[in-house]
Amino acid sequence: xxxxxATDIAIRNAIIDLERVNVTFGGExxxxxxxxxxxxxxxxxxxxxxxxxSGCGKSTILKLVAGTLSPSEGHIxxxxxxxxxxxxxxxxxxxxxxxLPWLNIRDNVMMPLKIxxxxxxxxxxxxxxxYRDRAEALLAKVGLSGFGDKFPWQxxxxxxxxxxxCRALIHDPTLLLLDEPFGALDQFTREELWEIMxxxxxxxRPTVLLVTHDLKEAAYLATxxxxxxxxxxxxxxxxxxxxxxxxxxxxxxxxxxxxxxxxLRERIVAARAVHEVQP
Ligand SMILES: Nc1ncnc2c1ncn2[C@@H]1O[C@H](COP(=O)(O)OP(=O)(O)OP(=O)(O)O)[C@@H](O)[C@H]1O
Ligand SMILES: [Mg+2]
Numbered sequence: 001x002x003x004x005x006a007t008d009i010a011i012r013n014a015i016i017d018l019e020r021v022n023v024t025f026g027g028e029x030x031x032x033x034x035x036x037x038x039x040x041x042x043x044x045x046x047x048x049x050x051x052x053x054s055g056c057g058k059s060t061i062l063k064l065v066a067g068t069l070s071p072s073e074g075h076i077x078x079x080x081x082x083x084x085x086x087x088x089x090x091x092x093x094x095x096x097x098x099x100l101p102w103l104n105i106r107d108n109v110m111m112p113l114k115i116x117x118x119x120x121x122x123x124x125x126x127x128x129x130x131y132r133d134r135a136e137a138l139l140a141k142v143g144l145s146g147f148g149d150k151f152p153w154q155x156x157x158x159x160x161x162x163x164x165x166c167r168a169l170i171h172d173p174t175l176l177l178l179d180e181p182f183g184a185l186d187q188f189t190r191e192e193l194w195e196i197m198x199x200x201x202x203x204x205r206p207t208v209l210l211v212t213h214d215l216k217e218a219a220y221l222a223t224x225x226x227x228x229x230x231x232x233x234x235x236x237x238x239x240x241x242x243x244x245x246x247x248x249x250x251x252x253x254x255x256x257x258x259x260x261x262x263x264l265r266e267r268i269v270a271a272r273a274v275h276e277v278q279p
Contacts, residue, residue, distance in 0.1 A: 015042055015044050016042040017041050017075075017077040018038055018064065018074065020038070021039070021064065021071045022037060022072045023035040023057070034232075034233050035064075035234065037234065038057070038061070039235075046223050047201055047222045049222035049224070050210065051225060052228030053272055055233075056228040057228060057233025058211040058228060059211060062177045062209060065078060066092065078175070087117065088175055089173045090176075090177060091112070091177070091206070092168055092178070093161075093165055093168040093178050093179075095183045096184070099163060100152075101152055102151075105139070105144065105147050105152065108167055109138065109167045110131050110132070110135045113126075119171055136148055141166075141196070141200065142162040143196070157184060157185065158192075161182070161184075165196070169204065174206060176206045176209070177208075182212070190217070194217060198220075219241055219260055222241050227267050229271035
């Protein structure tokens with residue numbers, strides 16, 4: 001097989017492949033280049049963290065991959081086909097838990113099974129048996145046994161966030177898109193959820209794209225960290241995170257961990273400084 005063809009096949013096997021993507025918003029006068037010539041390739045089972053200053057295009061990348069936003073230029077392939085051409089099972093969680101207040105926690109968690117094929121076909125038949133057990137098992141994994149009958153407003157913010165992670169994972173997504181899901185939590189709850197997230201990722205191995213402002217979170221959870229820069233938004237650093245798993249919070253005190261997060265921090269600070277001197 002020639003080299004070009006082998007490379008092409010390997011690229012098409014990537015779960016996510018952004019090829020020289022540009023995204024611009026607005027017209028000529030108020031144009032914002034949200035992403036410029038951005039390429040990003042993520043293999044099956046990777047856990048990639050996107051970090052960078054506010055407005056650098058992190059959420060824009062998630063929206064492109066989820067198919068809710070189209071690029072102005074370039075191509076996006078998800079599981080080898082151009083976005084929109086195939087059904088990819090995606091799970092999502094955000095900074096805000098966004099649970100439906102009129103449904104109890106179990107029904108909130110089961111919601112994707114009601115919507116996503118092939119589960120939705122059997123929802124009416126399995127919702128009080130198999131699907132319910134599936135939701136309860138996942139709730140138990142995040143420390144919410146016995147809370148299935150409660151309503152979102154009866155739970156703390158951290159508990160609601162755990163439930164929203166269950167909802168993101170209930171349908172065994174190929175791809176998990178997380179936009180600062182731990183951002184609104186206190187440090188201890190956040191670290192607890194990192195551990196839970198890591199366990200779920202090791203057990204199920206979805207491909208994860210995590211947006212975060214927290215470099216410690218990125219280095220604890222991810223296999224790779226991509227640093228972005230704003231105006232125009234683009235990736236300026238792509239580093240592998242080498243620490244063995246399962247990682248405990250103690251890893252964050254190791255010199256290699258500290259020097260990695262420090263180096264990434266310096267990258268972001270330098271990128272911000274460049275941006276500040278531009279008009
Ligand atoms: N619908 C839109 N219309 C116009 N401009 C937009 C739109 N969505 C995003 N932008 C602009 O695109 C750029 C990237 O936005 P994006 O939301 O991806 O940033 P981000 O990195 O997620 O920031 P944050 O860390 O604050 O969430 C910003 O300059 C933003 O103002
Ligand atoms: Mg964002």
